[in-house]
Amino acid sequence: MQQSFILQYWAVWPPLQPDAEQDSARQNELLANVPKMLKRRLSPLAKTVFCAAHQCIDEHMIIPTVFSSSHGELSRSFSMMERLEAGEEGSPTSFSLSVHNAIAGLFSMIWKNKLQCTVVAPGEEGMAAGFIEASGLLYEGAERVLLVFYDEPLVDFYPSAPFKLSTDESRALALLIAKKGEGQKLTMSSSSAAGNDGEQPVQLTAFIRFLAGPQAQLTLETYRRSWRWEKDDQAD
Secondary structure, three states: OEEEEEEEEEEEEOOOOOOHHHHHHHHHHHOOOOOHHHHOOOOHHHHHHHHHHHOOOOOOOOOOEEEEOOOOOHHHHHHHHHHHHOOOOOOHHHHHOOOOOHHHHHHHHHOOOOOOEEEEOOHHHOOHHHHHHHHHHHHOOOOEEEEEEEEOOOOOOOOOOOOOOOOOOOEEEEEEEEOOOOEEEEEEEEEOOOOOOOOHHHHHHHHHHHHHOOOOEEEEEOOOOEEEEEEEEEEO
């Protein structure tokens, strides 16, 4: 299979070159459009996602979205289970904010985005699943799609070794992709070669380096196949 699209804009959070003081001020700026009532509900992971997304779209843009996360709000879910184990009562609000599509739901509320929103739990195939879903929306007629990848470290209760399931820090990558227009043309293809470059949390670091650096292509191997992204000539 092979799919091509135009990468119009991309953003990552936290920044690739962190500065604690500047990043804190920048985060407050990026979250300024979030109503105070909703801001209190945002987990650190949700804030990371919205800081990345807001750099690709403004608060007035209504756009189809795809969110891709291997583990979602797992740490929030685990904290809730710990409270239940301790005999405390469960909170409906805590539960609603711990499900896999919680961040996507909050995004729709904050941006007043009523267009279609898909949440992907990619598993072994990693980042490719999100790209396939977003490309499908483009081919169905959407002019542009916001694609957001995000994950946070697994809590210690869930040992990941020797599997490549987690990284040491939270990270979100937002991509604004389109069928045509100005931007960087990217082509994604697959082959039968198999390997183990880890699941989405691990792949995400490699993909960000690919976007930020001079390399023309990136190949990520999974247990079933390999996925390759190639930077083509600049789109007109």
